[in-house]
Amino acid sequence: MVQNEHSGDLPVNPPRLSDATLRDSAHMAGVEFGPAHARVIADLLVKTGIELVEVGMISGPTTKDAPLIEAVHEEVGPERSMSLLIVRDRQQVAGALDAAERLGVRHIMYSIPTSEQHAALKLGSPSAKLLHTVARSAIAQAKERGFHVTFSGEDGARTPHERLVPYVAAGFEAGADRFRLAETVAYLSPWQMQDRIAPLAEIDGSEIEIHSHNMLGMAVANSLAAVRAGAKWISATVGGIGERGGNAPLAELLTSLRVIHDDRRFDLRHLTELSAIALKGSGLGDAFQSGPTSPHAFAYELSGQLQHPEAYETLPAEVVGNRRELRVRTRLTTSLVGWALADSGITVDIPEFTVWLTRRQELDSDVLLDRDAVRKAAEEFQSA
Numbered sequence: 001m002v003q004n005e006h007s008g009d010l011p012v013n014p015p016r017l018s019d020a021t022l023r024d025s026a027h028m029a030g031v032e033f034g035p036a037h038a039r040v041i042a043d044l045l046v047k048t049g050i051e052l053v054e055v056g057m058i059s060g061p062t063t064k065d066a067p068l069i070e071a072v073h074e075e076v077g078p079e080r081s082m083s084l085l086i087v088r089d090r091q092q093v094a095g096a097l098d099a100a101e102r103l104g105v106r107h108i109m110y111s112i113p114t115s116e117q118h119a120a121l122k123l124g125s126p127s128a129k130l131l132h133t134v135a136r137s138a139i140a141q142a143k144e145r146g147f148h149v150t151f152s153g154e155d156g157a158r159t160p161h162e163r164l165v166p167y168v169a170a171g172f173e174a175g176a177d178r179f180r181l182a183e184t185v186a187y188l189s190p191w192q193m194q195d196r197i198a199p200l201a202e203i204d205g206s207e208i209e210i211h212s213h214n215m216l217g218m219a220v221a222n223s224l225a226a227v228r229a230g231a232k233w234i235s236a237t238v239g240g241i242g243e244r245g246g247n248a249p250l251a252e253l254l255t256s257l258r259v260i261h262d263d264r265r266f267d268l269r270h271l272t273e274l275s276a277i278a279l280k281g282s283g284l285g286d287a288f289q290s291g292p293t294s295p296h297a298f299a300y301e302l303s304g305q306l307q308h309p310e311a312y313e314t315l316p317a318e319v320v321g322n323r324r325e326l327r328v329r330t331r332l333t334t335s336l337v338g339w340a341l342a343d344s345g346i347t348v349d350i351p352e353f354t355v356w357l358t359r360r361q362e363l364d365s366d367v368l369l370d371r372d373a374v375r376k377a378a379e380e381f382q383s384a
Helices: 035-048 066-076 090-102 116-122 128-144 161-173 190-201 219-228 250-261 268-282 303-307 334-341 350-363 371-383
Strands: 016-022 052-058 081-086 107-111 148-153 178-183 208-212 233-236
Touching: 016 035, 016 250, 035 052, 035 066, 035 268, 052 066, 052 090, 052 107, 066 081, 081 090, 090 128, 107 128, 128 148, 128 161, 148 161, 161 178, 161 190, 178 190, 178 219, 178 233, 190 208, 190 219, 208 219, 219 233, 219 250, 233 250, 250 268, 303 334, 334 350, 334 371, 350 371
Parallel strands: 016 052, 016 233, 052 081, 081 107, 107 148, 148 178, 178 208, 208 233
Antiparallel strands: none
C-alpha cells in the first residue's frame, strides 16, 4: 500500500459512518430496491463496519417503504438501522411517528428544510421563527415516544450561518441527539465546508453528521473536511448512487480513510460485492462506476502494470474485494498472455497462440478480453 506521510491525523474519536443506500439511493430516479436486495446490502454494510443502515422514508401514517424497513430490521435489527421522516407540520409528524412505531423503528432522521428556498417551498414560509417552531415540536414529539432523533438541515449547505447556527442550537435544546448537515444542493468546496461545520461543532452538546451530494465531485473531500472541522458522523452510499448527482461513495470514502489516515476499523473486502449487488438491485446493471470497486479499477493492458502492480495501486485489489484483471482488445503481447495463463494448467506455445489470438481479435475488435476469455481461447487453440 502507498504510505501517506500524513497518516494518523484523524481526530481522537474518528468518524462513525451511516449509509443511505436504502433510503437516498432507493429514491433515485427510476431506482427501486426490493426486500431481498435490502437484506443482502444491509448485512454486507454491517459486516463492513457501518454503524447505521438508513432505510426508507416515512411521510405519514403509511409508507411504501415498509417492506424495505422490515427486511432490514429482520437482517440487522432496528438498533442498526434508521428511517427518515418528512417534517411539514405537527399533525403530519404525528402520523409519521405512528407509522415508525408500528414498524419498530428506533432511530429516526427528520428531514427539515433550512434554507429560505426550501423552507418557503416545503413549509410554506421562509420564516426562521416558523422553522424553529416546527423543528422543536417535531423533536419533542419523537423524544416523548423514546426515539433516538437525528434532525437535518435540508439544503444546509446553502443556509447562511446566521440562520443555520441558531436553528441547530435550538434543535439540541429541544432534545435532539444528532444534527445532519445535508449538502442537498452540492454547493461548497472543502475549505468552505470546514467553515460551515466548525461553528456547529462548537455548540454545547452537539453531535454533527455530514451528508454530502456529489454533483461537483467533491462529496468525499467535503465529508473529510467536515470531520476535520468537528463532525462526528459521515453519511455515504454504496457506489455513490443517489438522487441527482449521487452521494459520497462509500468505497472511495473508506479507502480514503485507510490511505490518508491509516484508518483500519473497516473490513473493506466486502466493498466490491456491495457495489455489484447495489447496481444490480437498483436496476442500474453494469453502469460505469468510478473508484476502487469498479471492474476497471485494477484492470490493465500493459504487462508491466500487471507484473508490478505495487507501483501503480493505492491499495491492493484484494483489500476491497476486487481482483487484478487484464482487459485488452487487440493490443496483445506474449507477456500479457503469459500472465493470463499463469497457474491455469493450460499449456500452449505462447508466442504462437498470441499471434493466433491477435488475428482473431482484429476480425472482431469489439470483443474485450479478460483473463477468463484468454484462457477459454487457449483451450480452443489447444483443441484446434
